[in-house]
Amino acid sequence: MLKDFVLRSLPPKASNYFDSLFEAADVLGQIKNVNVLRSLGPSGVRGLILHRGKQGGPTLVPANHSAYFDWTYPSDQPEMRDLFQRAKAGQWDSDKDLPWDTNVDPLNPQRRLLPANFIGHDVLEKEGIVLSEKEKRELDYSVCAWMLSQFLHGEQGALYAAAQVTEAVQFFDGKLYGSTQVMDEGRHVEVFSRYLNEKLGRLYQVNDNLFVIIDALMGDGRWDMKCLGMQIMIEGLALGAFGTLYRVTEEPLLRELLKRVIMDEARHVHYGVVALREHFKTAITPAELQERVEWSYEVALLMQNRFLAYEVYDEWFAGGKLSREAWRRVVTNSPGMNEFRTVMFSRLMPNLRELGLLPGRILPHYERAGLLKYMTGKAAPDLTANEMLTDLDKHRGGASASMMA
Numbered sequence: 001m002l003k004d005f006v007l008r009s010l011p012p013k014a015s016n017y018f019d020s021l022f023e024a025a026d027v028l029g030q031i032k033n034v035n036v037l038r039s040l041g042p043s044g045v046r047g048l049i050l051h052r053g054k055q056g057g058p059t060l061v062p063a064n065h066s067a068y069f070d071w072t073y074p075s076d077q078p079e080m081r082d083l084f085q086r087a088k089a090g091q092w093d094s095d096k097d098l099p100w101d102t103n104v105d106p107l108n109p110q111r112r113l114l115p116a117n118f119i120g121h122d123v124l125e126k127e128g129i130v131l132s133e134k135e136k137r138e139l140d141y142s143v144c145a146w147m148l149s150q151f152l153h154g155e156q157g158a159l160y161a162a163a164q165v166t167e168a169v170q171f172f173d174g175k176l177y178g179s180t181q182v183m184d185e186g187r188h189v190e191v192f193s194r195y196l197n198e199k200l201g202r203l204y205q206v207n208d209n210l211f212v213i214i215d216a217l218m219g220d221g222r223w224d225m226k227c228l229g230m231q232i233m234i235e236g237l238a239l240g241a242f243g244t245l246y247r248v249t250e251e252p253l254l255r256e257l258l259k260r261v262i263m264d265e266a267r268h269v270h271y272g273v274v275a276l277r278e279h280f281k282t283a284i285t286p287a288e289l290q291e292r293v294e295w296s297y298e299v300a301l302l303m304q305n306r307f308l309a310y311e312v313y314d315e316w317f318a319g320g321k322l323s324r325e326a327w328r329r330v331v332t333n334s335p336g337m338n339e340f341r342t343v344m345f346s347r348l349m350p351n352l353r354e355l356g357l358l359p360g361r362i363l364p365h366y367e368r369a370g371l372l373k374y375m376t377g378k379a380a381p382d383l384t385a386n387e388m389l390t391d392l393d394k395h396r397g398g399a400s401a402s403m404m405a
């Protein structure tokens with residue numbers, strides 16, 4: 001109450017500043033496990049309060065792990081070796097395999113980047129913001145460019161995390177597989193960067209919450225935490241976001257690009273599950289497992305509630321037209337973001353189950369967050385990329401239609 005009063009009585013710029021501080025305190029204050037707080041807290045301060053990803057220049061993020069050398073070159077993990085072979089065969093060349101000559105007009109209503117009601121213009125109207133048809137298309141353009149910018153920043157994190165896990169992991173077949181993932185992530189950085197630069201002409205800064213997760217992974221010396229964070233959590237987020245956009249966009253180049261990336265990402269999550277399943281069963285203590293249970297829960301909450309496109313808000317509404325609180329309501333209730341959360345958690349929760357990270361005692365917390373219903377689907381090792389794409393295609397008409405309304 002006091003908070004609302006303070007925020008309302010300040011001018012817009014100061015109100016936004018304090019709102020972001022209250023929000024950071026909320027995020028960090030909800031973490032109960034001391035080890036999880038130790039792992040995420042410093043990254044939270046760097047990302048949410050110091051905005052280290054938004055300094056306008058390069059960011060130096062300290063890394064902290066040991067490279068694990070094995071001079072005997074064992075063939076030790078058949079499933080990882082198989083993924084390595086499949087990854088070699090599945091390499092593609094973005095120059096040759098994507099139709100870059102496609103003419104992309106981000107404002108063309110005949111070939112929409114996003115469906116008409118992805119962001120929820122009716123929800124915006126309830127908050128007192130009435131946009132013309134042209135402004136609505138421009139806002140959709142901003143939101144799409146924002147999403148793709150976050151994909152690109154996530155891919156940069158994935159590139160470095162994949163390189164670090166490749167160095168640090170103890171499975172030799174995991175290292176061979178990891179070398180292909182480094183190449184995959186390099187290609188993903190290439191294609192998203194090229195699409196944003198050549199076709200949309202926009203690049204948004206990294207979202208602070210995404211920065212927090214990436215920063216925490218880079219600095220954690222434990223390979224399995226890097227792997228859990230990147231291969232399971234962020235890749236789950238990526239599959240949710242890529243899947244949603246693939247399902248709803250009418251822009252053919254973007255659709256083809258996403259399809260190719262999804263096929264690579266499916267392998268990455270599969271590897272994460274295979275590598276961690278064994279490790280969690282045999283190589284860590286019950287207390288260490290508990291830390292991972294709670295860490296993944298906190299990160300799941302961050303992913304569920306915190307990707308709120310403030311970078312778009314700052315561009316469009318920060319001058320006092322709309323409060324940050326009202327914007328949160330708009331994004332939280334947006335049909336497109338709801339769809340994104342559904343696809344993301346349908347991918348993520350079965351993988352957490354498969355890894356033993358959903359023991360009975362944590363389930364009530366997931367239930368309260370509304371996430372338990374996603375627990376029963378197929379985990380990554382049982383789900384091929386083609387099945388995933390077929391499933392997305394099957395629901396394509398319905399999802400687009402509901403958002404076109």
Ligand SMILES: [Fe+2]
Nearest residue numbers: 155158185188
């Ligand atoms: Fe990627």
Ligand SMILES: [Fe+2]
Nearest residue numbers: 158235265268
């Ligand atoms: Fe990936």
